Amino acid sequence: MRWFWIDRFTQFVSSQRATAVKCVSLGEDHLHDHMPGFPIMPSSLVTEGLAQAGGLLVSEHYGFQELVVLGKISRTRFYGHVRPGQILTYRIETDTLRDDGAAVTATAHVEDKLHAEAQLFFARIGEANQVSNDRQLFHKRDLLHWLSLVGVFEVGVHPDGSRLRLADYPLVDCSRADSSREGPSNDKEIPCAGAS
Amino acid sequence: MPSQEEIFEKVREALVDALGVDDDEVLSEATLQGDLDAESIDFLDIVFRLEKSFDIKIERGELFPEDILTDAEYVQEGKVNEAGIAKLKERMPFADLSKFEADPVVQNLGQQLTVQDMCRFVEHKLSTT
Numbered sequence: 619m620r621w622f623w624i625d626r627f628t629q630f631v632s633s634q635r636a637t638a639v640k641c642v643s644l645g646e647d648h649l650h651d652h653m654p655g656f657p658i659m660p661s662s663l664v665t666e667g668l669a670q671a672g673g674l675l676v677s678e679h680y681g682f683q684e685l686v687v688l689g690k691i692s693r694t695r696f697y698g699h700v701r702p703g704q705i706l707t708y709r710i711e712t713d714t715l716r717d718d719g720a721a722v723t724a725t726a727h728v729e730d731k732l733h734a735e736a737q738l739f740f741a742r743i744g745e746a747n748q749v750s751n752d753r754q755l756f757h758k759r760d761l762l763h764w765l766s767l768v769g770v771f772e773v774g775v776h777p778d779g780s781r782l783r784l785a786d787y788p789l790v791d792c793s794r795a796d797s798s799r800e801g802p803s804n805d806k807e808i809p810c811a812g813a814s
Numbered sequence: 815m816p817s818q819e820e821i822f823e824k825v826r827e828a829l830v831d832a833l834g835v836d837d838d839e840v841l842s843e844a845t846l847q848g849d850l851d852a853e854s855i856d857f858l859d860i861v862f863r864l865e866k867s868f869d870i871k872i873e874r875g876e877l878f879p880e881d882i883l884t885d886a887e888y889v890q891e892g893k894v895n896e897a898g899i900a901k902l903k904e905r906m907p908f909a910d911l912s913k914f915e916a917d918p919v920v921q922n923l924g925q926q927l928t929v930q931d932m933c934r935f936v937e938h939k940l941s942t943t
Contacts, residue, residue, distance in 0.1 A: 719858045
């Protein structure tokens with residue numbers, strides 16, 4: 619299983635708001651355990667999807683120079699069930715963006731029906747990303763890969779309507795591989811598409 | 815400038831929302847960490863809510879000066895020294911530090927911060943901005 623709980627962004631306005639979708643499929647293993655014979659999307663994973671969408675929106679505000687972590691779920695409320703075949707639409711609005719953290723309000727809808735609402739709080743990793751020697755909590759290449767998968771630079775705009783440009787963020791260094799990287803995915807090259 | 819009652823009500827609302835506690839648990843003398851179970855991440859959440867509620871700007875470390883508590887110049891063997899106490903008083907004129915002075919173990923400061931201290935902090939901010 620891959621830990622991606624949004625499929626793609628359909629709107630991404632820097633520092634302001636984002637909309638992402640998650641298509642719920644019977645092909646997802648976890649649905650067969652939750653619940654056996656009556657598959658429904660777990661509320662915890664809806665929350666994770668909201669946090670991933672909100673986290674990327676907040677991370678962009680900090681120039682994608684670091685990841686942010688979900689520090690706290692201040693409030694959540696869920697209504698009803700989401701079944702395979704349905705599409706969750708996650709909407710994120712930033713409430714507060716500061717140097718030391720950020721708060722967002724998030725909702726999940728199925729069509730026009732409200733399924734969940736949440737208030738999420740993000741803390742910056744900052745210097746803590748470099749945990750010891752060359753080991754890091756996240757690598758820019760992984761973040762770039764994720765941003766490409768969910769289409770941030772396909773739909774992302776600044777508040778004035780101008781497009782977000784990948785080249786404006788410190789994510790791409792095509793001149794060398796990420797030498798500090800460890801693990802099996804090290805073998806795969808991630809193309810620098812859109813970097814120009 | 816809002817009255818003390820109005821400040822208390824808004825502080826209470828912020829603490830109820832940030833900490834998930836009931837209205838009647840937020841008493842003036844209640845301590846944030848001891849009685850209301852606030853954790854370090856909650857302080858930032860509370861700061862965000864106070865900023866919005868009172869339309870004020872609270873700088874990092876203004877409510878809770880972590881930088882002093884982690885500075886070897888002011889802390890020796892887990893206790894805040896005289897210079898540190900003086901610095902804390904300067905940075906936290908809103909807080910009653912008399913109890914902390916009696917046993918200035920670093921962890922005690924957060925434990926002893928009360929709802930009343932938060933109200934005084936807001937009053938202090940409103941009167942200086």
